[in-house]
Amino acid sequence: VSYYSKGDTTIGDYKLYCQIRPNGEYLPVRLYGDTLAYMDENTELLLNVNYKDSVILSTVLTREKLKENLEYPEEDIQKYAMFNVWNFNVDKDTLKLELTLCIPDTDLDYIFELAIANDGALLIKDITEKYYTNPDGDI
Numbered sequence: 001v002s003y004y005s006k007g008d009t010t011i012g013d014y015k016l017y018c019q020i021r022p023n024g025e026y027l028p029v030r031l032y033g034d035t036l037a038y039m040d041e042n043t044e045l046l047l048n049v050n051y052k053d054s055v056i057l058s059t060v061l062t063r064e065k066l067k068e069n070l071e072y073p074e075e076d077i078q079k080y081a082m083f084n085v086w087n088f089n090v091d092k093d094t095l096k097l098e099l100t101l102c103i104p105d106t107d108l109d110y111i112f113e114l115a116i117a118n119d120g121a122l123l124i125k126d127i128t129e130k131y132y133t134n135p136d137g138d139i
Contacts, residue, residue, distance in 0.1 A: 007097075012090045013118070015050040018097070020082045023062075027104070028078055040104040043082040049095060049116050056120035066101055066112055069124045079103045080110070093118055098127070 006019045022041040029039055042063070049057040067077045080101045087098040095116040102109035111131055115123040 007085060007088065009088055011088055011095065013052045013093075014090060014095045014116075015053075016088065016095065016097070017046075017048045018085050019046045020044070020085060021046060027081060030079075040081060045082055045085065045099060047114075049120070051118045051120075056118065057116055057122060059122070061099075061114075061124075063101060066099075066110070066124060069112065069126050070110060071126045071129070072110075075108075075110075080108075083109070 008017050010016070020043050023044045025042040026039040027042055044063075045061040047057060047059050047061060048055070061082075063077050063080050063082065070077075080103055082099060083102045083104075084100040085097055086100075087096075089096050097114050099112045099114055100109050101112065110126060110128045113125045113127045115125070117123075
């Protein structure tokens with residue numbers, strides 16, 4: 001089973017279309033002890049953003065592009081797929097959304113904030129720690 005996330009929304013002066021879609025590749029086969037191996041589809045994020053009726057960003061993000069922004073790069077990025085895009089908002093005239101990259105059927109994931117300025121500049125930030133830090137600051 002594959003999970004895809006899609007959004008088509010208008011927030012303030014921004015109109016956003018985004019879709020996580022399969023890219024025709026498969027994640028590496030995994031073995032769990034003697035359990036049968038299986039494969040999941042790899043994904044990419046199609047992102048189109050308009051600001052005041054002008055196209056400011058049209059791109060396709062891959063997990064390799066996200067890897068450049070990982071604060072914990074020891075993981076094998078080839079095992080991960082994009083899972084969910086969510087938490088859309090505008091803050092100080094910048095469109096923000098969050099993207100989850102995970103190993104399917106596990107609790108292992110990374111969460112990225114995508115910030116898109118009104119000139120189309122894209123900033124990608126790993127915010128995984130924000131979701132996995134307890135009040136004492138321990139992970």
